[in-house]
Amino acid sequence: LALASAMPLAADTAPQDVAFGEYGSIETPLSDTAGDPEKGAEIYADKGSGNCVACHAISDRSDAEFQGTIGPALDGAGDRWDEAQLRGIVADAKKTFPESMMPGFYKTSGFIRPGDAFTGDAGSEPLPPLLTAQQVEDVIAYLATLKE
Amino acid sequence: MASALVLALSSPAMAQTEPEHTDPIVINGGEVEMQTAVPAPDHLEGAFDQIYSGWLFRDTETQAMQLDDFENPGLIFVDQGIDDWNTVEGEAGKSCASCHEGIESMEGLRAEVPKVNAEGELWAMEDYINDCRTNRMQAEALDWNGGRMKNLTAAISMQSRGMPMNVAIDGPAQPYWEQGKEMYYTRFGQLELACANCHEDHYGDWIRADHLSQGMTNGFPVYRLKQAALVSQHNRFRGCIRDTRAETFAMGTDEFRALELYVASRGNGLPVEGVSVRH
Ligand code: HEC
Ligand code: HEC
Ligand code: HEC
Known part of the structure; x- marks a missing residue:
């Protein structure tokens, strides 16, 4: 099931076809269906998909037992960035923040020793993206609700 | 404006939160005291x-x-490693102790490995152990991640407890x-x-x-x-x-x-x- 959900749908923009703007943003949604903020909130904290909470904290997310301190707190992220910028940050943060520690969630090739998920074995590129096009849209719909 | 914002945020966030205290590790009420922070x-x-x-x-x-x-649950394995040190095995009919005597003879080694051997190759402690086993004891090499190897490296490491790392x-x-x-x-x-x-x-x-x-x-x-x-x-x-x-x-x-x-x-x-x- 996990594998099936990572398969790109025909209507989605494939990872290699994503067009980034000069400062790393992505204007066009990656899927046809609008993002669902509730699903995005789940993906944000889900260890098996987004796991954004490993590195970030959001003050009203007391449902996530441990929140990370690697990246900035995301309270107010929806004020600081528009959707195109958020889409770019989630898809490939290094286009916005060069050298960032944040992984690219819609990136499938160009890795050093790419692995097969967490097995430690070799994987072959293109790897399935960490999030599907729809999941990226869901997450940015959620981030857009984070206003101060 | 937009580019200035991006630039300001683009320096990697590096937290490096220093530990709240740097108490030494004091073992057995003072028998061994080890620094936890050094330059x-x-x-x-x-x-x-x-x-x-x-x-x-x-x-x-x-x-x-x-x-x-x-x-410390690791100390049980140190004892097992010392037993192994004293056990005869292999065609040569020897134990580690036959040549090296007490395991205290290994004092200082842990602080210096890995190190380059006489042939110019970089060897870890495991390599030295297996060299002696295969070439000097005519015994089988131990698996790198096997219990016996880990027990021996633990027992040998203990002989250097408290000595500063110095590779x-x-x-x-x-x-x-x-x-x-x-x-x-x-x-x-x-x-x-x-x-x-x-x-x-x-x-x-x-x-x-x-x-x-x-x-x-x-x-x-x-x-x-x-x-x-x-x-x-x-x-x-x-x-x-x-x-x-x-x-x-x-x-x-x-x-x-x-x-x-x-x-x-x-x-x-x-x-x-x-x-x-x-x-
Ligand atoms: C391994 C760590 C890590 C993970 C995992 C991670 N991030 Fe980040 N994120 C960072 C860091 C570090 C930054 C700061 C940008 C930089 O590198 O300068 C950042 C920046 C951001 C920003 C912009 C910061 C702001 O509020 O102005 C957003 C939005 C963001 N991340 C969202 C996410 C989302 C959504 C996920 C999961 C899908 C995620 N991050 C996963 C490390 C991470
Ligand atoms: C995604 C984060 C991450 C990366 C990348 C990473 N580590 Fe770790 N490492 C951890 C965590 C978490 C622990 C357990 C907590 C700790 O001791 O830091 C750990 C523990 C360790 C420890 C044990 C420390 C101790 O006192 O017991 C060593 C040694 C270590 N890592 C070395 C490495 C080396 C070498 C690399 C690169 C090949 C590496 N790590 C890459 C997260 C990471
Ligand atoms: C037949 C004799 C003999 C036996 C048996 C033997 N060794 Fe050795 N060992 C040596 C000699 C000789 C050296 C090389 C000393 C040197 O080059 O300075 C050595 C070197 C070592 C070294 C590297 C020490 C250093 O300072 O570089 C380690 C570690 C070691 N042996 C562990 C063991 C262990 C563990 C066993 C048993 C599993 C064992 N040895 C069995 C003779 C032996």
């Missing part, structure tokens, strides 16, 4: 001023287990050290994370429930509560690289020997902890 070696200038034992980043219960040799990085060791350094800063895997991202830029931070240390190796082999077993350095490296969604290296490969040397050199000055306890 960083010169080659880390610009990265660290102080280097810290991973012990400082563990919770108090885990820390306490290392303060008493009866509470050589110059002369014949230098090319290996450079190779290990290159690996340390390489962003492996689909998550594109280097050792340095976690252990240099973000020690003291939380990556979800994990409190990041500087990733030092002076405590190895480590008794890891999560695995309820001794863990070798190469096994730890393998786990950290696997967690970046990368193809790891195998234990006992030249790549991991080089990485072991480089990581050990980052800890030069920190005392050998013998067998430490981590969660």
Whole structure:
């Protein structure tokens, strides 16, 4: 099931076809269906998909037992960035923040020793993206609700 | 305006939260006392001023287990390693003790490995042990990650408990050290994370429930509560690289020997902890 959900749908923009703007943003949604903020909130904290909470904290997310301190707190992220910028940050943060520690969630090739998920074995590129096009849209719909 | 904003935010967020205290590790009520913070070696200038034992980043219960040799679960394996040291095995009819006598003769070794041998190859402690087993005892080589090997490395490490790590990085060791350094800063895997991202830029931070240390190796082999077993350095490296969604290296490969040397050199000055306890 996990594998099936990572398969790109025909209507989605494939990872290699994503067009980034000069400062790393992505204007066009990656899927046809609008993002669902509730699903995005789940993906944000889900260890098996987004796991954004490993590195970030959001003050009203007391449902996530441990929140990370690697990246900035995301309270107010929806004020600081528009959707195109958020889409770019989630898809490939290094286009916005060069050298960032944040992984690219819609990136499938160009890795050093790419692995097969967490097995430690070799994987072959293109790897399935960490999030599907729809999941990226869901997450940015959620981030857009984070206003101060 | 937009570009200025992006520029201001684009410097990598580096937290480096210093430990709240740097109490020494005091074992058995004062029998052994080990510093947990010492000045960083010169080659880390610009990265660290102080280097810290991973012990400082563990919770108090885990820390306490290392303060008493009866509470430290790793010490059972040290005893088993000493038994093995004294056991005759192989065609030559010898034990380690037949040639080296008491295991105290290994004092100081742990602080200096990995090191370059007479043939110019970089050897870890495991390599020295297997060399003696195969060439001098005519016995089978031990599996790098097997219980007997870990018990022996634990028993030998204990003989250097408290001595400062002091691996050589110059002369014949230098090319290996450079190779290990290159690996340390390489962003492996689909998550594109280097050792340095976690252990240099973000020690003291939380990556979800994990409190990041500087990733030092002076405590190895480590008794890891999560695995309820001794863990070798190469096994730890393998786990950290696997967690970046990368193809790891195998234990006992030249790549991991080089990485072991480089990581050990980052800890030069920190005392050998013998067998430490981590969660
Ligand atoms: C391994 C760590 C890590 C993970 C996992 C991670 N991030 Fe980040 N993130 C960072 C860092 C570090 C920054 C700061 C940017 C930089 O590198 O300069 C950042 C920046 C951001 C920003 C902009 C910061 C702001 O509020 O102005 C957003 C939005 C963001 N991340 C969202 C996410 C989302 C959503 C996920 C999961 C799908 C995620 N991050 C996963 C490390 C991470
Ligand atoms: C037949 C004799 C003999 C036996 C048996 C033997 N060793 Fe050795 N060992 C040596 C010699 C000789 C050296 C090399 C000393 C040197 O080069 O300085 C050595 C070196 C070593 C070293 C490297 C020490 C250093 O300072 O570089 C280690 C570690 C070691 N042996 C461990 C063991 C262990 C563990 C066993 C049993 C499993 C064992 N040895 C059995 C003779 C022996
Ligand atoms: C995604 C983050 C991450 C990366 C990348 C990473 N590690 Fe770790 N490492 C951890 C965590 C979490 C722990 C357990 C907590 C601690 O001791 O820091 C750990 C523990 C360690 C330890 C044990 C420290 C002790 O005192 O027991 C060593 C050694 C280590 N790492 C070395 C490395 C090396 C070498 C690399 C690169 C090949 C690396 N790590 C890459 C997260 C990481």
